[in-house]
Amino acid sequence: MIKRDVIVIGAGAAGLFCAAQSGQRGRTTEVLDHAKKVGRKILMSGGGRCNFTNMYASPENFLSENPHFCKSALSRYTQWDFIGLVNEYSIPHHEKTLGQLFCDNSASDIVDMLLTECRKADVTITTRCDITSVSKNADGYILQTSNGEYFCESLVIATGGLSMPKLGATPFAYKIAEQFGLNVLPTRAGLVPFTLQPNLKAPLAEISGISQKVRASCQNTSFVEDMLITHRGISGPAILQISSYWDGQEIELDLSVEEDLLEKLRLERANKPNVQLKNFIATCFARRFAETLISVLNLPNVPLKQLNDKQVNDIAEQLHHWRIQPAGTEGYRTAEVTLGGVDTNALSSKTMEARGIEGLYFIGEAVDVTGWLGGYNFQWAWSSGWVAGQNA
Ligand SMILES: Cc1cc2nc3c(=O)[nH]c(=O)nc-3n(C[C@H](O)[C@H](O)[C@H](O)COP(=O)(O)OP(=O)(O)OC[C@H]3O[C@@H](n4cnc5c(N)ncnc54)[C@H](O)[C@@H]3O)c2cc1C
Numbered sequence: 492m493i494k495r496d497v498i499v500i501g502a503g504a505a506g507l508f509c510a511a512q513s514g515q516r517g518r519t520t521e522v523l524d525h526a527k528k529v530g531r532k533i534l535m536s537g538g539g540r541c542n543f544t545n546m547y548a549s550p551e552n553f554l555s556e557n558p559h560f561c562k563s564a565l566s567r568y569t570q571w572d573f574i575g576l577v578n579e580y581s582i583p584h585h586e587k588t589l590g591q592l593f594c595d596n597s598a599s600d601i602v603d604m605l606l607t608e609c610r611k612a613d614v615t616i617t618t619r620c621d622i623t624s625v626s627k628n629a630d631g632y633i634l635q636t637s638n639g640e641y642f643c644e645s646l647v648i649a650t651g652g653l654s655m656p657k658l659g660a661t662p663f664a665y666k667i668a669e670q671f672g673l674n675v676l677p678t679r680a681g682l683v684p685f686t687l688q689p690n691l692k693a694p695l696a697e698i699s700g701i702s703q704k705v706r707a708s709c710q711n712t713s714f715v716e717d718m719l720i721t722h723r724g725i726s727g728p729a730i731l732q733i734s735s736y737w738d739g740q741e742i743e744l745d746l747s748v749e750e751d752l753l754e755k756l757r758l759e760r761a762n763k764p765n766v767q768l769k770n771f772i773a774t775c776f777a778r779r780f781a782e783t784l785i786s787v788l789n790l791p792n793v794p795l796k797q798l799n800d801k802q803v804n805d806i807a808e809q810l811h812h813w814r815i816q817p818a819g820t821e822g823y824r825t826a827e828v829t830l831g832g833v834d835t836n837a838l839s840s841k842t843m844e845a846r847g848i849e850g851l852y853f854i855g856e857a858v859d860v861t862g863w864l865g866g867y868n869f870q871w872a873w874s875s876g877w878v879a880g881q882n883a
Pocket residue numbers: 500501502503504505506523524525526529530531532533535536537538541542543544620621622649650651652654655658659660661662663826827828854855856857865866867868869870872
């Protein structure tokens with residue numbers, strides 16, 4: 492039997508960072524992962540450049556049944572702490588937009604940093620290790636694995652959520668939580684593209700690749716960013732952001748965030764009455780998008796002088812408040828994150844330890860804390876991993 496003070500299951504962002512912390516406290520630590528490679532999501536993230544944190548990260552950027560839960564970890568280990576570490580390793584990085592920090596070169600800089608931190612702390616990392624059972628006795632936890640039997644005092648579950656099963660995602664964390672009687676909240680895909688009903692999907696598919704700045708709204712929440720039309724539906728940052736708030740209802744798109752189209756259309760009708768509506772709309776959007784809007788919104792493509800005030804109002808209203816009923820989302824296959832998961836009521840926000848179950852910790856995406864797009868999810872992985880690493 493292999494004995495360790497701490498075993499972390501999951502060699503992703505949260506697990507590797509947590510292991511480095513507990514190892515640096517002098518606790519013998521081993522990380523077990525069933526995958527061949529560690530940190531696969533980190534390597535894939537941010538288009539290969541890893542948006543590793545956000546300069547403006549704060550609890551408001553996270554979704555959870557208990558929005559207060561994340562405050563403690565985020566304040567104990569902040570984005571500035573992580574940026575400090577990235578600077579210590581001289582990893583070149585830049586702000587892309589809205590406080591989002593990306594590596595200049597490659598996401599592998601972040602994985603290499605985490606592995607160096609683990610090496611400095613004598614952490615053992617074992618990949619291709621399947622965990623077949625976990626049980627608890629008075630002293631700690633016994634794990635049966637494809638690498639033999641392990642014993643540890645503290646067990647940290649950092650196996651993430653369900654998004655991207657191709658990258659090794661499994662419901663392991665939820666199963667362990669349930670085994671120990673902890674509540675698991677229903678999960679769903681977040682930061683995920685929407686699929687559309689056939690009547691909208693077909694015409695939009697023909698203009699896939701077009702991107703438009705929009706305000707996407709749902710459940711009293713809005714994001715002003717780009718929307719990208721794809722051959723499957725709609726995506727892009729505005730859509731990914733709002734998808735995390737979507738629960739089956741209509742979403743609303745303001746297609747002209749910067750310009751009041753009612754005023755513009757009234758002026759145009761007065762000054763250029765013979766212009767066709769299609770040509771007017773093409774002054775606001777890419778021409779192919781304008782043509783598609785005329786047909787999918789069923790707008791009257793007539794000279795502007797033929798439009799009465801009500802029609803002008805209706806057209807502007809439709810373009811500023813386009814209500815779409817998504818058919819669904821692309822699901823876990825392409826989702827960047829999983830909403831829901833291990834109920835925060837079952838955990839201590841100060842340590843991430845399960846209430847009433849000494850030595851069992853849950854961190855990272857497995858927990859019901861989900862960040863917006865923009866580096867927030869990694870910040871949660873670092874903050875929750877750090878906190879558990881100080882206590883496990
Ligand atoms: C394509 C993509 C791009 C992203 N880009 C960004 C970004 O730029 N910025 C950002 O903040 N967030 C991004 N995210 C989200 C971010 O990657 C996750 O929120 C973060 O990786 C969660 O960290 P974690 O350690 O909790 O889980 P993970 O990183 O998912 O790690 C879990 C680990 O557990 C292992 N594991 C799973 N099940 C088992 C099991 N049964 N037994 C043993 N091991 C197991 C997995 O192999 C994996 O190594 C992106 C996600 C995706 C999918």
